[in-house]
Structure formats: C-alpha cells, structure tokens
Amino acid sequence: MMIFRFRMVAVLFGLMAGLLWTGSLLAQEPVTDNDVNDVAKDLFCPVCENVPLDVCPTQACADWREVIRGQLAEGQSKRQIIDYFALQYGDRVRAKPAQQGFSLAVWLLPVLAVFAGAFYFSRYLRGLKQNTAVVAPVKTVKPVANANRPVTEEYLARVEEELKKLK
C-alpha cells in the first residue's frame, strides 16, 4: 500500500513537472518585430554611418536583425546581445557609449564642464555683488528708482514718450 501510494505521488509529481515543462514551452511567445527593434534601437548599423540598426534599410541590417531575433529566441537578454555585437563589430555599434573606461569621458566631461562653468559664473556674480556694495550709491540711475513701480507705468512712460515724438 505504502509503495503504491509512493508511486502514485511520484507519478503525480512527474506529471506535474512534465506539464509545467511543456507549459513553459508553449507559453514562450514567438519573438516579435517589436522585441527585435527594442534591442536594435540601442545598436548602430556596423557598416553604415550613424544609422541606428532598427531603422537601417539595407539588407545587411535586415540580416543582423534576424541574428537578434535568433538570440532572443534562445533566451538571451538585451544586454548579452548588445555585448555580443560589440565584441563582433567593435564598440562603435553601441548607441550609448559604455559608461566605463575611456568612453566614460564622453559622459563625464560635459557634466564637469557645466559644474565648472556654474561655479565660475556664480563666483563672478558674487564678486560683482561685493563690488557694487561699494559702488552702488554712485550708480543710482532712474531705473533703480523705478524698480518697484508696477510694470504698466514703465510702459505708460514709454508710450507717452513716443506719443510726444509723434506730435
């Protein structure tokens, strides 16, 4: 009895595992063009100049997209496929330069430049503010006096001036 029951359980488990396995096979949907394009978007055509792989109309690129389709069907990830292409055709096929090694420079330099520029710019302005604290009284020109008047009055002043000229 015990043995029979054990067999039953084993068979049941076996059946379940088998079902799961075939189920997973059936559930695996065919790779769509959109899946392929999603990977191809981040690659550049290895032969044309600056054409993303997903939109390149040449036959060579159509073949490369089929390679991607095949690799996706094998279950490879986007990253693996991009790395494969970079290995085969060089780093130039990456649409986004890798954020490591020499190509890290392409990302870092603009950021550094913006910060350096912002730093210089703010120092320049601050320096001026200290200067003008001393100079300001001499420079009291009309617009400063106007500063707090509502803007329409300035427009009125200008309009009046222009009307005067017309006469």
Place this chain on the structure above:
Amino acid sequence: MLPDFGYATLVVAFLLAIYASVAAFYGGRQKDHRWVESSRNAIVAILPLVTLACVLLIYALVKGDFSIDYVARVSSRAMPTYLKVTALWGGQAGSLLFWNFLLAVFTSAAMLRQWDRQRPLMPYVLAVSAITQVFFLFISIFVENPFTRLAIIPLDGQGLNPLLRHPGMIIHPPLLYLGFTGLTIPYAFAMAALISGKLDDGWIRATRRWTLVAWLFLSLGLILGGRWAYDVLGWGGYWAWDPVENASFMPWLAATAFLHSVMIQEKRGMFRMWNMFLIILTYLLMILGTFIVRSGVISSVHSFAQSAIGPLFFGFVTLMLLFSLYWMTRRWNELSSKNQLESFLSREAAFLLNNFLILAILFATFWGTVFPILSELFMDEKMTVGAPFYEQVNGPLFAALLLLMGVAPLTMWYRSSAKRIGMQTRWPALAALIFVGVLFAFFEVRSWGALLGLWIVALAAILTVLEFWRGTQARMKHGETAWTAFSNLMARDRRRYGGYWIHLGVVVMAFGIIGTEFFQQETQIRLSRGESVSVGNYSMTFNGIRRYAGADDLLITEAEVSAFYNGRLVKNLRPRTELYTRTGQPMTIPAARSTISDDFYVLLINWEETSVNSAVFRIYVNPLINWVWFGTVIFTLGTMVAIWPDPASQTSVAAVRPRRPSLAAGD
C-alpha cells in the same frame, strides 16, 4: 571649351581675392584710401566672375555635358530640368562653388551698403572677408575643381543621389549655406573693429541685421533638414543628433548666444570682449561645420587623410583661430568693460545666464561630435555617440533655457526686485500648474519629465503672451483701439517684440518636441491582406500592394492601407519603398495622416514577391509633431519683424549712432 572657360573665371576671381585682401590691409595700415577703394572694386568684380562660373556649370548640367566629371556624377539625361539645376549643390565640388557664390553675394552687398557708414572699419572688413573667399576659391581651384574633365566621356551620368531628390533637400542646403556665409560678415566687422582699434559699438550696430538674416537662414536650414529627414529618411523622427546635423547646429547656438549678449553691450557697454569671443566662435564653428560635413572626417579619421580638403580646412580653422586670438589679446585692455553688473537679478545677468546655458549645450554637442574622432585617434577604436547621450545631457539644459526664456523678459536693466518678479510669475506659474494638473488627471500623462517640461512650456507661453498683453493695454489707455495698440506696439519696437514672437515660436516648437520625445508610440508587424493592427487610438488595415516601374531606373513598391481613428475611417495611405535598381539604393517613403494632435505615420518595411499576401509595416504615432512645423512659421515671422528696417533709419546715416537710452524694461 566650356570647362576651360569656367576654370579660368575661377582663377581670375581667386587672384582678385588675393589682391583684394592684400590691398585692403595695406591701404588700411597706410591710411591710403586709394588702395582700399581698389580692393573694394576687386571684391565687387569677384561676384560676377563666380556667378559666371555657376551659370556655366548649370549650363553644363542642364545640357548634359558628361565630359565634366562633376556633371557625370550628379546629373543624368533622364533627370527633370529643375533637378539638373539644383544638382549644382548636389555634390562636393558644386557645393563649394555655390558656397563661393553666396559668400561673394554677401560680401558685395555688405560692402555696398555699409561703405559710407563704416568707413574706418572697411579696409579690414574687406581684408577678412576676402581672406575667407581666397580660401574657398583655393579649394575650388586646386582640390575640388567642379570643371575637372573626364578622359573617357560616359554616355550618361550617374544622376543625383535619390535621397537628394526631394523638395526639402533642394532648399535645405542653400539655406544652410546662406546662413554659414552670412555669418562671415559680422565676423569680418568684428575683426575690423579689433584691427582698426575702433572698438565702440559701431560694428555691432552695422552688423545686427546681417547677423539676424544669416541666423534666420541657418534656423530655416536646420528645420527644413529636419522636415526632409521626417519625410524621406523614414525613421519616424526629424532630428537624430547626427554629426552632420550637429555641425550646423553648433554655429547656430553660438550665433544665438551672440544675438542675445550684444544687447548688453548696446545697452550698458559691457561684455565687449565676450561679444568678440562669441562672434569669433561662431565663425570658427561655421568653418569647422563646413569642414566636418565636407571632409569625411566623420566617417573615419582615415578617410579624412585621403582627400586634401580635410587637412586644408583644418589648417584654415587653426589659422583663423590664431589670427583672431592674436588681435583679441592685443586689444584686451581696451576692451575691458567700463561698467559693471549691479545685481544678478537684472536683465544683464539674465542674458549672461542665457549665454552660459547655450554654451553648455554647445560644449556637450561639440564634445559628443568630436569624441568619435578622438577615440579613433587615441584608442584606435571608433565610438559612436548616439542620440541618447545628447538627450540625457542637453535635455535638462534646454529645459532650463526655456524657463529662463519665459522669466528673463520680466527682469529690468541694472537691477530688479525679486518681489516684483515673484508677483508677476505667481499667477502664471499657478495657471501652468493647473494646465499640467489637467493633463495628469484627464489625459493620463504620467511621466514626470514630461510634466515638468510641459509646465515650463506653459509658463513660458503665458509669460510671453502677457508681454504683448501688457504693452497693448498700456497703449489702449491712451485711446488706441486694441488692434492699433497691438500693431503700433510692434511697429515701435520691432526688435523687442520680434524677439518675443521668436520666443513664442520656440515655445510652440518645444511643445511639439516634448510630445514626440515622450509620447511617441511605435510598432512593427507583419500583416496579411485584410488584417488589422491598432496603435493607440488608431488602427490600420492592410488592403493591398503593387509593384511598378517608376521614372528612370526606379522600382516602386506601394502598399495601400486604411487608417482608422477610434474605429472611423480617416484616410487611405500609400506608404512605399523605392529602389534605384542601378545603384541598389533603397528608400522608404512614409505616408502620414497629419492632424494638430498627432501624425499617424506608416512605413512599408518589407515585402517579397513570394509572400504576395503579407507585408511588414512600421507604424508610429507622433503626438503634437505638427506643432514643431507650426512653431517654425511663428519663429520665422518673428525674425522678419525683428529684421524689418525702421523707416527712419533707412534714409539717415545718423541712425548708426547710439540711440537715446530708454527707461523701459528691455530692448
């Protein structure tokens, strides 16, 4: 016979240009006006000579004189006449000849118009523009001679590259070249101011309109290039941050910074050195842009060395850089500012911030464009810097620039109070927030980047419209009717309100750009006849396909599909592919249904005769894209308003003198 004659006219023009530059410089130094006038006559004689060369080449193109190498390359018997004419700029040698022609037009025009007004500057204006002309004529004569003959005369030419047989591509290069060559004029005046030591604002006032005209052409050239890409290249977009695009975008950025910062100099006499720097940068980037496009350096450093044109351009850029730097350092002390910034809540500081942001975008773009060249030089491995880099780095900078564009007109010269700016932006900011809230609640906009961008766009739009509103209101208080008040407002200060129109155009374009950047939908699918697919609110049914021979060697495959919007048939579309069988070059021509809210854009990707009943389509829904083109129209009209000459200043020479300082919030 004809090629010899054409070549001879170029050689004579070249010799005249050399003479003009030397004579003008000598005359300027010796204060001998006879030399300068002789130089002017030489410059004015170059124009008809170069024009003649262009006419001869066009004649050869139309007649189909295939003994000329250039004609055999870009023309063919079967091409329609208008394409034969525009083939003048369809290839390298012809483009450079055309460049020479446009430069001669601009130089002569500037010369004749400014001759009496800016006499002390003229010798060096002549010298500098003549040097530029010498360089380009040199290339046309010794490196890229458009009149080179073939030993064996072919029966027919190869014809124009099919990608270039599009109206957008026919107008786009001349506009870019007009922009490029036009920027030579303000540079020549700036250098003349440096060399002659006449460092007042004369050169800026004399060239303001030239710069604006050149800038408008450059802007239109860039946008039409985008339109061409959208209509012909078949990838669903209009701007890809391609190195060639960047090459023309960089001088545009520098010129935009210059157009803004000159206002500080005119108003406050400050940043004179900075403006010199900006116009020099613009000129160098313009030459560099021509170099990048023309030398082949982008495809590879190695192809750069194959043609002599690359090293020559590189040499010329270096030469002009050193020349400009030398004169800038010589005048360094004389150029230092008389005045100082008083507050960083002022119009001056706002312009400076604008310059900072634009130069940051310029730097990132420059770096991304030259990085592949550097990596190939130093790492022996070519890299690609694609659109994602530019979008991530430049996107936030553009957003900041847009915000500044909205707020900056509220600042006043010298200083303004934070309180007042706060009062003036409070309600618009709230209104913009409500707008974004509506988008969030009812239109399911969930991307934070897009919401922030749209908030900035709405705020900038409201603030810009309010500028017009306030001005009109103020005039109406003096008894003018609404329309008179509005039109007088612009007539009185074309430059200022033209500028605001341009801002409004930019805001509208930004709205469209955010729409397509963040909400583009796409799918690619194989459909059998009668099958449908849906994308967003649209669906599409594939009705049929046919293949037929077109003009020349063209093989056209055209699909017919029906586009439905919310289940209702809106348009039958015919996307097609064209194959130029002789060269094997494929083209994918999209078909689109355009509305104010979006484009339904279909590409026929693939169809084989073996699979009669099914074809592969790529479908894009591009939201708000037509706002980009619509914004361009506003932008252009605004620039025209700003360029339009004042009736008063047209007749009198005195108008060149500084105008009376105004108390208004800006100019």
